[in-house]
Amino acid sequence: MNTIENLSRRRFLQGSAGLTLGFCLPALAAPAAGPGKAGEGAVGPIHFEPNAFLRIGTDNSVTVISKHLEMGQGTYTGLATILAEELDADWNTVRVEGAPADAGRYNNLFWGPAQGTGGSTAMANSWEQMRRAGAAGRAMLVSAAAIKWRVPATEIAVRDGVVSHAKSKRRATFGELAVAAATLPVPTDLKLKNPKDFRLIGKQAKRKDSADKTSGQARFTQDVQLPGMLVAVVAHPPRFGATVKSFDAGRARAVKGVVDVVQIPQGVAVLATDTWSAKKGRDALSVSWDESQAFKLGSDEILARYRELAKTPGLVAHQSGDAGQAFGKAAKVIRASYDFPYLAHAAMEPMNCVIRLGDGRCEVWNGEQMQTGDQHALAGLFGLKPEQVSIHMLYAGGSFGRRASSQSDYVLEAAHIVKAIGGKAPVKLVWMREDDMRAGYYRPLFHHALEAAVDGNGQLSGWRHRLVGQSIMAGSPFASGMIKDGIDLVSVEGAANLPYAIPNMKVDLHTPQDIPVPVLWWRSVGSSHTAYSTETFLDQVAAAMGRDPVALRLELLARHPRHAGVLKLAAEKAGWGTPLKPGLPGERRGRGVAVHESFNTFVAEVAEVTVARDGSVKVDRMVCAVDCGIAINPDNVRAQVEGAVGFALSAALHGEITLKEGHVVQGNFDGYPPLRIHEMPVVDVHIVPSTAAPTGIGEPGVPPAAPAVANAIAAATGKHLTRLPFNSAELAA
Amino acid sequence: MIQLDVNGKQQQLDVTPDTPLLWALRDTLHLTGTKYGCGEALCGACTVLVDGAPMRSCSVPVSAVAGRKITTIETVDKHRVGKAVQEAWRTLDVVQCGYCQSGQIMSAVALLSRNRKPSDSDIDNAMSGNLCRCATYVRIRAAIHEAAKALV
Numbered sequence: 088m089n090t091i092e093n094l095s096r097r098r099f100l101q102g103s104a105g106l107t108l109g110f111c112l113p114a115l116a117a118p119a120a121g122p123g124k125a126g127e128g129a130v131g132p133i134h135f136e137p138n139a140f141l142r143i144g145t146d147n148s149v150t151v152i153s154k155h156l157e158m159g160q161g162t163y164t165g166l167a168t169i170l171a172e173e174l175d176a177d178w179n180t181v182r183v184e185g186a187p188a189d190a191g192r193y194n195n196l197f198w199g200p201a202q203g204t205g206g207s208t209a210m211a212n213s214w215e216q217m218r219r220a221g222a223a224g225r226a227m228l229v230s231a232a233a234i235k236w237r238v239p240a241t242e243i244a245v246r247d248g249v250v251s252h253a254k255s256k257r258r259a260t261f262g263e264l265a266v267a268a269a270t271l272p273v274p275t276d277l278k279l280k281n282p283k284d285f286r287l288i289g290k291q292a293k294r295k296d297s298a299d300k301t302s303g304q305a306r307f308t309q310d311v312q313l314p315g316m317l318v319a320v321v322a323h324p325p326r327f328g329a330t331v332k333s334f335d336a337g338r339a340r341a342v343k344g345v346v347d348v349v350q351i352p353q354g355v356a357v358l359a360t361d362t363w364s365a366k367k368g369r370d371a372l373s374v375s376w377d378e379s380q381a382f383k384l385g386s387d388e389i390l391a392r393y394r395e396l397a398k399t400p401g402l403v404a405h406q407s408g409d410a411g412q413a414f415g416k417a418a419k420v421i422r423a424s425y426d427f428p429y430l431a432h433a434a435m436e437p438m439n440c441v442i443r444l445g446d447g448r449c450e451v452w453n454g455e456q457m458q459t460g461d462q463h464a465l466a467g468l469f470g471l472k473p474e475q476v477s478i479h480m481l482y483a484g485g486s487f488g489r490r491a492s493s494q495s496d497y498v499l500e501a502a503h504i505v506k507a508i509g510g511k512a513p514v515k516l517v518w519m520r521e522d523d524m525r526a527g528y529y530r531p532l533f534h535h536a537l538e539a540a541v542d543g544n545g546q547l548s549g550w551r552h553r554l555v556g557q558s559i560m561a562g563s564p565f566a567s568g569m570i571k572d573g574i575d576l577v578s579v580e581g582a583a584n585l586p587y588a589i590p591n592m593k594v595d596l597h598t599p600q601d602i603p604v605p606v607l608w609w610r611s612v613g614s615s616h617t618a619y620s621t622e623t624f625l626d627q628v629a630a631a632m633g634r635d636p637v638a639l640r641l642e643l644l645a646r647h648p649r650h651a652g653v654l655k656l657a658a659e660k661a662g663w664g665t666p667l668k669p670g671l672p673g674e675r676r677g678r679g680v681a682v683h684e685s686f687n688t689f690v691a692e693v694a695e696v697t698v699a700r701d702g703s704v705k706v707d708r709m710v711c712a713v714d715c716g717i718a719i720n721p722d723n724v725r726a727q728v729e730g731a732v733g734f735a736l737s738a739a740l741h742g743e744i745t746l747k748e749g750h751v752v753q754g755n756f757d758g759y760p761p762l763r764i765h766e767m768p769v770v771d772v773h774i775v776p777s778t779a780a781p782t783g784i785g786e787p788g789v790p791p792a793a794p795a796v797a798n799a800i801a802a803a804t805g806k807h808l809t810r811l812p813f814n815s816a817e818l819a820a
Numbered sequence: 821m822i823q824l825d826v827n828g829k830q831q832q833l834d835v836t837p838d839t840p841l842l843w844a845l846r847d848t849l850h851l852t853g854t855k856y857g858c859g860e861a862l863c864g865a866c867t868v869l870v871d872g873a874p875m876r877s878c879s880v881p882v883s884a885v886a887g888r889k890i891t892t893i894e895t896v897d898k899h900r901v902g903k904a905v906q907e908a909w910r911t912l913d914v915v916q917c918g919y920c921q922s923g924q925i926m927s928a929v930a931l932l933s934r935n936r937k938p939s940d941s942d943i944d945n946a947m948s949g950n951l952c953r954c955a956t957y958v959r960i961r962a963a964i965h966e967a968a969k970a971l972v
């Protein structure tokens with residue numbers, strides 16, 4: 088395709104405010120496509136803002152520019168589906184391209200002026216924006232046809248990439264109209280489709296990345312090769328807070344292929360012509376570390392401290408009614424406490440980043456999740472302006488939050504190496520699996536203590552929930568918005584907003600300040616532990632009250648119809664209340680349920696498990712019900728929930744990062760084993776039909792899975808597991 | 821110099837004999853479809869076929885496979901079974917992040933090449949060395965059954 092970008096689009100690239108839709112034109116430059124709205128003051132959320140989300144080629148190709156990272160969650164396909172729907176494009180001609188780093192055009196509308204992907208916001212923040220981008224393109228194509236054919240625009244129809252006028256029997260493809268359309272003003276008065284006329288949204292739009300990801304052609308950061316590029320592998324400190332005292336690079340430099348060895352704040356980097364040589368060089372280094380300031384506690388000691396802290400009141404995150412009085416008058420009090428370990432994201436592609444410096448610019452290749460934060464961090468290090476940092480957003484081989492590093496940790500590590508060699512070569516930083524697993528930025532270790540009061544009438548009258556764990560938001564770019572009166576809102580999400588109608592509630596939080604283990608959002612963030620403690624504890628309460636877990640929940644959710652909706656649907660599809668097929672002799676089987684809202688999406692899951700005599704747990708089936716508003720791609724909603732179940736089970740059954748005297752014990756998949764195929768349950772996903780605006784689906788399938796399984800285990804064995812990961816020894820018959 | 825037969829082509833490589841096949845493929849031959857995940861034969865992301873059998877290329881030195889027929893994801897569609905597996909993967913939209921999928925596909929091709937009608941437990945046995953952190957296992961299983969049907 089011989090295309091150039093039109094003037095308006097090029098004006099953007101030169102940094103001036105211009106317009107919006109970039110129609111892609113052949114050979115000659117088209118006239119500027121009329122005035123856009125850029126620069127007309129701040130843009131609020133979900134308003135159409137001048138955008139560059141769409142290019143149409145004269146070859147009929149429709150290119151959707153994705154401002155969000157594709158890390159597996161289906162964002163490229165989802166954003167393209169929304170735009171193509173309003174454009175009435177032919178889905179087969181739609182391709183997706185990653186946007187450059189430019190928060191002026193590509194900010195996350197839920198994150199103010201920052202560009203980035205996370206918090207299951209991609210569809211929700213882009214919904215209106217992408218619809219309008221598609222509708223604007225459609226309107227311009229229609230106007231171009233109306234002018235050309237001298238017919239009223241209202242008589243023109245568009246379908247599958249073809250514009251037609253029935254009366255005059257004229258038709259033209261998008262490509263044939265692209266040149267003319269580009270000369271027209273961008274309409275501001277747009278008519279969006281009535282959802283009942285959707286032909287792609289809510290239907291089956293196939294993933295756009297399947298072909299490349301099944302032929303080895305998809306390009307990840309790991310795959311970047313640049314002329315003269317060096318690969319760097321780094322010797323990292325053995326404990327958090329340790330620094331390099333001295334090192335001997337003699338043996339490293341003797342390794343064939345090793346080009347340089349440099350000290351950086353993060354350790355000692357060995358640069359070589361290829362990855363294997365760099366790794367051999369790194370392994371041959373001898374480094375002595377200054378561990379005087381290093382953190383030397385183990386997970387057990389951290390937990391012991393947290394348990395002590397939990398005996399004292401924390402900062403109040405939620406209070407309603409009078410919990411003290413309810414417990415004073417209680418006929419029965421139920422108590423439980425919970426321990427959650429650190430968890431590594433362990434994305435399949437270990438962290439890596441490519442940086443090239445030169446000509447007063449910094450160029451980055453990365454599975455980029457935090458464009459604006461990383462631009463600022465790199466600009467600060469190199470003494471550049473943020474806009475002098477350009478970022479190529481590549482596919483990420485998973486992230487689960489890890490690539491959205493609040494401190495730009497691995498990106499800055501790559502940058503320090505480039506800086507240390509004076510920018511003389513582009514550098515690809517490669518973390519080996521062990522580097523990735525031991526680098527920190529874990530889901531924080533947490534301890535919870537819960538109490539419930541049942542009054543003389545057998546009613547659940549009081550609920551107290553105390554949490555102890557490090558803050559994720561402290562020190563992050565989101566701190567000012569997400570920490571209120573000392574409470575990190577994500578530490579208590581799912582707990583402070585418990586939906587159940589319990590008249591007297593109190594939720595409080597301790598945030599230890601003296602644990603320097605780096606922590607980060609991990610798929611579903613606070614809900615990764617709060618859903619577990621609240622939903623399994625409620626089952627303990629139900630058992631103590633002699634109530635059915637579904638019936639009790641429904642009663643307490645009378646004012647939360649969307650929670651109740653998914654709960655009823657999951658229970659019905661799972662055959663709740665009907666007997667489970669018994670297992671083999673010695674096997675105990677059980678069914679359990681959990682419901683949780685996260686990221687404005689509601690998910691209920693019913694687990695069926697078999698517990699063997701030795702206590703090992705097999706999860707047989709998960710029946711899931713999801714309400715995420717309009718399901719843009721139902722098949723992707725199903726895929727995300729299937730994957731979320733597997734991800735959650737990895738943590739529940741096996742996942743634990745342990746510190747011993749400050750050392751991270753686990754280093755590879757032997758010590759930290761994700762779920763394998765033979766452990767994967769059957770997963771049935773049911774989607775609640777909805778006309779509400781779409782919400783996220785990347786994360787919300789995670790929180791209910793582990794508690795549903797734990798509740799099923801309790802149903803099978805009578806044992807309520809309060810420590811993760813599950814210990815099968817506790818379940819042996 | 822080491823001579824390798826990769827995807828039907830003879831290649832001369834100037835690498836040390838201890839270099840794992842994975843890095844020779846990726847960094848020297850620029851066949852980057854084969855992925856690094858663990859380096860310890862624990863994840864299967866680096867799976868290639870050597871004389872038709874699945875091998876973890878991260879844990880095989882090039883010296884051990886000199887002269888043997890190596891097939892990578894880049895040419896998997898040149899073979900009937902490979903084509904069927906790739907098609908099934910696309911039909912069912914198996915992939916999420918995609919990083920493990922080259923290895924998954926190579927293991928599935930090896931399975932279906934020797935067993936045209938694998939049971940669920942055959943699939944568990946053949947595929948349990950391939951981790952998928954996105955946990956696309958439900959669809960991997962379904963796609964293998966789908967490919968098996970297409971190969972009848």
Ligand code: FES
Pocket residue numbers: 855856857858859860861862863864865866867876877878879
């Ligand atoms: S990279 Fe070879 S098995 Fe993991």
Ligand code: FES
Pocket residue numbers: 159435484485915916917918919920921951952953954955956
């Ligand atoms: S698709 Fe992401 S690891 Fe398998």
